[in-house]
Amino acid sequence: MSKQNNIFDQIASNSNITPEEIMKIANSVQNADFSDEKTVRKLVKQLAKMADKPISKEKEEKIVQSILNNKIPKDMNSLGNLFKK
16 A cells, blocks of 8 residues: 555545545645635635534634644644644
8 A cells, every 4th residue: 555545544534535535625725825824724624624623713723823834744643633732
């Protein structure tokens, strides 16, 4: 099994997001401006909705600010922890 499939399997097992949906999101944000707050906020809301995980305004703000300030986690565990806080 490839490393990419393993990551997709991890995400799918922890959420309601399918590998196809992940690829759709990845393709849609390839050229996104992650320094634009509206773009980042829209993506965070879209991911939370797809995962069927409610996100508080406080958590949304923390994630958005982390991305805008280039404090993006470098691995899946760190990324998952950001959403859990």
